[in-house]
Amino acid sequence: MLKQQIQTDMKAAMKAGEKDKLGVIRLIMAAIKQREVDERIELDDAQVLAVLDKMVKQRRDSITQYDDAGRTDLADVERFEVGVIQGYLPEALSEAEISALIEAAVAETGASAVRDMGKVMGVLRPKVQGRADMGAVSALVKQRLGG
Structure with missing residues (x-):
C-alpha cells in the first residue's frame, strides 16, 4: 500500500539525515492521518492519492502567488515539496x-x-x-x- 511506502521512506529519510525530504514526508503523513481521524476510516490507496493530489494543487497555487510577489525563495521551497509529493503519484497522463x-x-x-x-x-x-x-x-x- 501507498501509505506503508510513505512510512518506509520516512524512516529511510530519517536514517539518511535528509531533513528537507523528511519534513515533506511528515507533512504527507499528517495530512493522511488528519483525514483518517476526521472521517474515522483507514484510507485506501485511491484516497491517499486524493490527499496527495490536493497537496500538490495547494503548493502549485502557492508557487504562483509567491512568484507573483517576487518571493522566489518561498516558491523554491514549494517546488521542492511538489517534487517529493509527486514521487508518490502515478505517472501523469498525456x-x-x-x-x-x-x-x-x-x-x-x-x-x-x-x-x-x-x-x-x-x-x-x-x-x-x-x-x-x-x-x-x-x-x-x-x-x-x-x-
Missing part, C-alpha cells in the same frame, strides 16, 4: 490519454450537454485522480460538452 478517457466517459454516461458534466466527472475522477490536474480535466470536459 493529453491524448486524457482525451480518450473523456470520450469513453462521455460515451459511457450518454452525456450530451454541460448539464451532464457531473456524471462524466464522476466516471473520470477515479481514473485520472493523481495523474492529471482535475481543474484542467474539468475544463476539457466542459469544452467537449459544448460549454
Whole structure:
C-alpha cells in the first residue's frame, strides 16, 4: 500500500539525515492521518492519492502567488515539496490519454450537454485522480460538452 511506502521512506529519510525530504514526508503523513481521524476510516490507496493530489494543487497555487510577489525563495521551497509529493503519484497522463478517457466517459454516461458534466466527472475522477490536474480535466470536459 501507498501509505506503508510513505512510512518506509520516512524512516529511510530519517536514517539518511535528509531533513528537507523528511519534513515533506511528515507533512504527507499528517495530512493522511488528519483525514483518517476526521472521517474515522483507514484510507485506501485511491484516497491517499486524493490527499496527495490536493497537496500538490495547494503548493502549485502557492508557487504562483509567491512568484507573483517576487518571493522566489518561498516558491523554491514549494517546488521542492511538489517534487517529493509527486514521487508518490502515478505517472501523469498525456493529453491524448486524457482525451480518450473523456470520450469513453462521455460515451459511457450518454452525456450530451454541460448539464451532464457531473456524471462524466464522476466516471473520470477515479481514473485520472493523481495523474492529471482535475481543474484542467474539468475544463476539457466542459469544452467537449459544448460549454
